[in-house]
Ligand code: ADP
């Protein structure tokens with residue numbers, strides 16, 4: 001179990017982590033989600049005692065990291081894959097780690113086998129691909145057979161096979177009753193891996209919820225409408241009190257109203273419809289909206305609720321889809 005209480009980190013004027021309070025529980029995969037620069041790595045470094053909190057507290061199974069008797073047997077972490085002693089062989093890298101932490105030598109062979117690096121164990125890590133480097137980093141995290149594991153953006157830059165492998169590894173570690181905490185800036189990745197979600201934006205907690213709850217609460221239902229009498233129907237929808245957004249390509253998107261009511265309204269106004277289709281917003285959109293609001297809050301000082309009128313959503317137009325540039329919008333600094 002990892003417990004954070006009011007955890008805060010400032011670098012000069014910049015608040016990287018802002019009053020985070022949440023608990024990471026055993027037996028499940030907890031996804032730590034947020035755009036680049038949200039404060040995920042800083043939070044993880046504080047969990048490991050690599051960075052000192054400005055205020056607040058983080059405990060690993062009830063203790064501060066530096067009070068743990070054998071830290072590697074309590075918590076294993078994969079932080080930055082680049083931070084590898086490239087000159088050593090994979091085997092020697094792990095052996096050094098084991099010897100300096102009182103871990104038996106046989107664990108080195110075991111973890112090499114777990115991560116599938118046995119065949120290249122005597123090769124220098126310098127020549128490893130990104131994927132092999134990640135596997136070696138994970139072997140290091142597993143070395144002490146810890147009850148808690150933490151991975152910072154473990155799938156970054158990996159090929160689909162590597163991503164699949166890491167996903168399954170995390171699930172199986174959680175299935176063994178361990179605490180698994182994994183960060184990502186990709187909702188799509190978390191949706192496939194995590195049982196529970198902690199979402200942050202600009203260092204602040206935005207959501208701490210089970211994955212099914214997040215989906216239920218955040219996937220917005222709306223209806224897409226196409227009509228050649230667009231302006232007239234737009235007026236009619238708004239006059240009827242419906243929240244409408246105009247999207248690229250000339251479609252209208254109507255929030256929270258059944259398709260039947262929109263069809264009836266069209267008939268009343270003798271408006272021809274070319275499309276009337278109920279839609280479910282993707283998790284990507286929900287996530288984008290959640291974090292875009294936190295970004296906009298800082299940028300313009302407007303309360304998030306001010307933009308929930310459904311008629312004007314510059315931060316996250318309902319027509320936006322994963323893949324049409326939402327990744328760029330994530331760099332909410
Ligand atoms: P994430 O891992 O979510 O991408 P980080 O924790 O790396 O976010 O960074 C959070 C914020 O803190 C960013 O704005 C980053 O520029 C800033 N930051 C991180 N480390 C430092 C540091 N050592 N000095 C100054 N600013 C930092």
Ligand code: MG
Nearest residue numbers: 040041042153
């Ligand atoms: Mg990071």
